[in-house]
Amino acid sequence: MTVVSVSMPDSLLERLDAFAEEHGYTGRSEIVREASRNLLSEFDDKQLENRELLGVVTVLFNYETSDVEQRMMQLRHEHEHLVASNIHNHVGDEHCMELFVLEGTLESISTFVGKIRATQNTLSVDYSVFPVDAFDPTLETE
Template structure:
């Protein structure tokens, strides 16, 4: 098995180690392998391929981290054919939330979410994807 070195903040390493111990993993490598498999499989849902999709992407970041807000603005403009709506809001005393509504195909949505996740200093990125033709069937 190949050994891979990863740089990350001490706090995150501590959280991963605690997670591994609490959930019965043999160590952090097992946690990373499972997380990597889940991330790579996330957008490989055959039911979503070749369909018109809607996605909602929510990004949280610290109010004082203006580089994230600027990056979100650039992503919105760079993907204006995909971004159907965008909403920015202040949450609490120190946080901002950026919400994107996307309409498009799986590959475009996946690429957009990947770029959002790769943005330095985001605190969380959450999203959901739904085929547009299934919206009326959801209860």
């Protein structure tokens, strides 16, 4: 097995070690391997391919980190064909939340979420996807 060096802040490393101990993992490598498999398989759902999807993406970041807010605006404009709606809210005294409603293919939503996740200084990125045709009561489901 190939050895890979990964940089991460001490606080994340401490959380990783605590998680390993609490959940019975043999070590950091086992957690990182499982997390990597899960991340890579997130958008590998054959039932979602070739379907129009609705995606909801929520991003939380620190108010003082203005570069994150600018990046969110850039991504909204770069993907205006995908972004159906975008809402910016203040959460408490220190945080902001961006909510994106997306309409598009699995590939386009996956690309957008990947760019959001690659943005430095985000605190949390969460998303969900649903087939648009699943909302149509006239269509029969199997």
